[in-house]
Amino acid sequence: MSSIYALVVAAGRGSRFGGDLPKQYLPLAGSPVLRHALTALSGHPRVAGVLCAIRPEDRARFDQAVAGLDVLPPVPGGETRQDSVRLGLEALAAYRPGHVLIHDGARPFLDAELVDRVIDGLSRAPAAIPGVPLADTIKRVENGVILATVDRAALWRAQTPQGFAFDAILAAHRAVAGRMLTDDAAVAEAAGMAPIMVPGDAANIKVTTPEDLALAERALAARQADIRVGQGFDVHPFGPGDHVWICGIQIAHDRALAGHSDADVGLHALTDAVLGALAEGDIGMHFPPSDPRWRGAASDQFLRHAADLVRGRGGMIAAVDLTIVCERPKIGPHRALMIERVAAILGIDPGRVSVKATTTEKLGFTGRGEGIAAQAVATIRLPL
Numbered sequence: 291m292s293s294i295y296a297l298v299v300a301a302g303r304g305s306r307f308g309g310d311l312p313k314q315y316l317p318l319a320g321s322p323v324l325r326h327a328l329t330a331l332s333g334h335p336r337v338a339g340v341l342c343a344i345r346p347e348d349r350a351r352f353d354q355a356v357a358g359l360d361v362l363p364p365v366p367g368g369e370t371r372q373d374s375v376r377l378g379l380e381a382l383a384a385y386r387p388g389h390v391l392i393h394d395g396a397r398p399f400l401d402a403e404l405v406d407r408v409i410d411g412l413s414r415a416p417a418a419i420p421g422v423p424l425a426d427t428i429k430r431v432e433n434g435v436i437l438a439t440v441d442r443a444a445l446w447r448a449q450t451p452q453g454f455a456f457d458a459i460l461a462a463h464r465a466v467a468g469r470m471l472t473d474d475a476a477v478a479e480a481a482g483m484a485p486i487m488v489p490g491d492a493a494n495i496k497v498t499t500p501e502d503l504a505l506a507e508r509a510l511a512a513r514q515a516d517i518r519v520g521q522g523f524d525v526h527p528f529g530p531g532d533h534v535w536i537c538g539i540q541i542a543h544d545r546a547l548a549g550h551s552d553a554d555v556g557l558h559a560l561t562d563a564v565l566g567a568l569a570e571g572d573i574g575m576h577f578p579p580s581d582p583r584w585r586g587a588a589s590d591q592f593l594r595h596a597a598d599l600v601r602g603r604g605g606m607i608a609a610v611d612l613t614i615v616c617e618r619p620k621i622g623p624h625r626a627l628m629i630e631r632v633a634a635i636l637g638i639d640p641g642r643v644s645v646k647a648t649t650t651e652k653l654g655f656t657g658r659g660e661g662i663a664a665q666a667v668a669t670i671r672l673p674l
Contacts, residue, residue: 292388301367
């Protein structure tokens with residue numbers, strides 16, 4: 291099959307959800323709702339690239355949500371979902387895809403098997419829609435009064451991602467611009483594409499209300515019941531220089547920390563904590579100090595690598611707790627920025643990151659101002 295790209299629609303405001311933060315950026319098991327979907331699509335071996343349509347004012351939120359993921363630069367969405375899809379398809383045309391998967395950013399539970407079923411369906415038809423047959427008895431009601439029972443035998447609930455021959459769905463969207471159709475399958479139907487239905491997944495819910503988000507949290511917790519804890523410890527001495535790196539933040543100082551990389555003592559301790567929870571050794575095993583590639587390297591890539599290993603095993607980082615031990619520089623003025631930076635590297639909500647500082651009351655090498663130490667604890671959840 292020719293190249294397959296994914297378009298994820300995330301330009302909505304979530305008016306039915308309420309609150310100031312769009313639902314696609316709300317935290318779900320430590321990561322934004324949107325990140326779950328983008329992780330699944332960007333990591334699928336049959337998907338060549340992933341493009342997201344967002345509101346321009348959400349760009350900072352989007353960048354934090356996708357930190358570390360291999361996705362294309364986002365494009366501005368439109369006033370309606372249908373507008374956003376059309377604009378996203380127009381942008382994707384430059385990549386000349388043969389097929390496209392269109393997915394709602396508020397559906398965090400798609401998995402590789404579901405994506406495969408949709409892609410396989412495209413070998414049999416120009417459009418393949420995942421769906422789940424209705425299980426409940428359906429009533430037609432007016433003014434609170436039941437008028438009839440509707441035969442549910444031929445009724446299905448449509449889900450996303452919905453797959454299409456790219457040129458055909460782009461032409462269809464251009465043709466129906468301005469009309470209010472409920473999903474891309476309806477656009478395809480209007481163009482006479484005759485979509486086929488492939489088996490969906492009952493777990494592939496759409497987060498529309500706070501109750502949906504609570505249900506999603508419980509579902510993820512049930513899937514990731516193997517709870518692991520790891521600890522990390524790191525020390526770096528002071529050397530010549532005019533700044534230090536701690537938790538990915540550059541802080542002016544009369545000396546620098548000495549080390550093979552950028553000597554970020556906070557990120558090193560956190561990396562070892564996450565690796566320890568995975569039983570994956572330590573930072574030196576993954577990034578040997580004897581390797582010249584890591585000389586002066588930014589340490590955010592070490593922590594991001596550890597986080598990717600967790601996600602690669604279907605897990606999540608539930609929380610990290612870091613204590614920095616030093617007399618100077620003062621950590622307090624930089625603590626909020628450190629939390630935001632660590633959260634962005636790990637791809638989790640800042641509320642799951644703790645950064646603290648303490649001294650040794652002038653005792654020991656940190657008390658004498660000879661260096662800085664850091665200790666960290668990471669809690670992760672993995673599938674049983």
